[in-house]
Amino acid sequence: MPNHPISFALAPMAGFTDAAFRRICGSFGADYAVSEMISAVALTRDDAKTAELAKITPGEPPVVLQIFGREPEVMARAAELLLSGDYRGCSYATPPAGIDINMGCPVKKIVSNGEGSALMLDADRAARIMSAVREVCERHGVPASVKFRLGWDAEISPEFARRMAEAGAQKITLHCRTRAQMYAPSADPSAAKRAADALRDTSVPLVGNGDISSRETAAVYLAGGCAEVAVGRAALGDPWLFQRLKHPEMPDDARPSLEEIKSLVLSFVADVVREKGEERGVRESRSRAAYFIKGLRGSAALRDRLNHAVTMEQFASAVDAWEPERIQN
Numbered sequence: 235m236p237n238h239p240i241s242f243a244l245a246p247m248a249g250f251t252d253a254a255f256r257r258i259c260g261s262f263g264a265d266y267a268v269s270e271m272i273s274a275v276a277l278t279r280d281d282a283k284t285a286e287l288a289k290i291t292p293g294e295p296p297v298v299l300q301i302f303g304r305e306p307e308v309m310a311r312a313a314e315l316l317l318s319g320d321y322r323g324c325s326y327a328t329p330p331a332g333i334d335i336n337m338g339c340p341v342k343k344i345v346s347n348g349e350g351s352a353l354m355l356d357a358d359r360a361a362r363i364m365s366a367v368r369e370v371c372e373r374h375g376v377p378a379s380v381k382f383r384l385g386w387d388a389e390i391s392p393e394f395a396r397r398m399a400e401a402g403a404q405k406i407t408l409h410c411r412t413r414a415q416m417y418a419p420s421a422d423p424s425a426a427k428r429a430a431d432a433l434r435d436t437s438v439p440l441v442g443n444g445d446i447s448s449r450e451t452a453a454v455y456l457a458g459g460c461a462e463v464a465v466g467r468a469a470l471g472d473p474w475l476f477q478r479l480k481h482p483e484m485p486d487d488a489r490p491s492l493e494e495i496k497s498l499v500l501s502f503v504a505d506v507v508r509e510k511g512e513e514r515g516v517r518e519s520r521s522r523a524a525y526f527i528k529g530l531r532g533s534a535a536l537r538d539r540l541n542h543a544v545t546m547e548q549f550a551s552a553v554d555a556w557e558p559e560r561i562q563n
């Protein structure tokens with residue numbers, strides 16, 4: 235295990251790591267969170283929806299803004315806009331804690347443009363993007379980082395990590411799957427060790443990512459030389475995981491009480507409604523609340539009621555009326 239304080243991060247998840255969710259994870263101990271991915275092209279074209287993705291609101295943990303794109307100049311311009319705040323719709327309660335570059339997104343629409351994980355097929359371009367963004371970050375005094383996968387369809391992450399470190403990456407997050415694997419089968423934490431070994435004589439920390447859902451799964455990455463870990467999907471239904479990761483004295487199987495779950499659901503929807511208005515806030519919170527109640531007795535019935543809730547009051551009264559017993563599993 236590293237002998238310095240370990241950071242536990244909320245990994246970027248488009249459609250999920252919005253301000254309300256980042257705030258929740260921060261309240262349970264996430265040391266920082268990465269935003270949903272932001273299109274560099276759209277940002278430079280003054281797109282209002284894109285500006286919304288970059289919002290940072292009060293009470294959040296430090297937020298690193300993640301950008302995607304394929305042209306080094308456009309990526310540098312987007313980093314400059316985000317860090318200077320000089321774009322329409324900019325709203326930061328606290329300044330961005332850094333810029334992360336997405337070189338891992340596997341989605342067809344993205345990779346067919348040569349963006350996301352397609353950059354792992356063109357290390358020269360990836361390095362040009364990295365150094366262009368680093369240069370901007372340096373001027374603003376924040377770190378430039380990059381997140382990628384093991385490779386396109388075979389592991390090249392040790393060499394790629396070194397290349398990115400040489401091009402100026404100050405932190406690297408490795409999702410231990412190839413692009414071809416998408417989100418299954420299981421991530422391979424032993425690959426993080428190989429990348430950490432390749433970075434050993436640099437000062438660049440490696441953040442391990444993939445299938446972390448407990449202290450035990452996190453420990454495998456840390457034992458392999460990762461300085462930090464980033465949690466993705468497991469946090470969607472279990473943001474309390476950050477508490478257990480941060481506090482080794484807590485039992486790893488500790489789970490929140492029903493009252494804590496209810497209060498989380500209600501504070502989440504209230505937060506989203508505050509930011510997005512009642513109609514949109516309630517609508518967008520339905521599927522998100524389902525993650526928090528998953529696996530609990532009566533959750534299907536509650537989900538159904540939440541799906542019919544239109545107002546905050548209906549949403550809250552459905553949650554208040556819910557009285558399941560916890561399923562022991």
Ligand SMILES: Cc1cc2nc3c(=O)[nH]c(=O)nc-3n(C[C@H](O)[C@H](O)[C@H](O)COP(=O)(O)O)c2cc1C
Nearest residue numbers: 245246247248270271381409444445446465466467
């Ligand atoms: C719905 C969803 C959206 C994601 N969006 C992003 C993204 O915007 N940027 C990124 O770098 N990774 C994204 N990821 C990948 C996650 O950050 C993470 O690498 C992956 O889910 C593996 O970690 P996990 O097993 O802990 O979920 C996304 C994953 C999911 C499931």
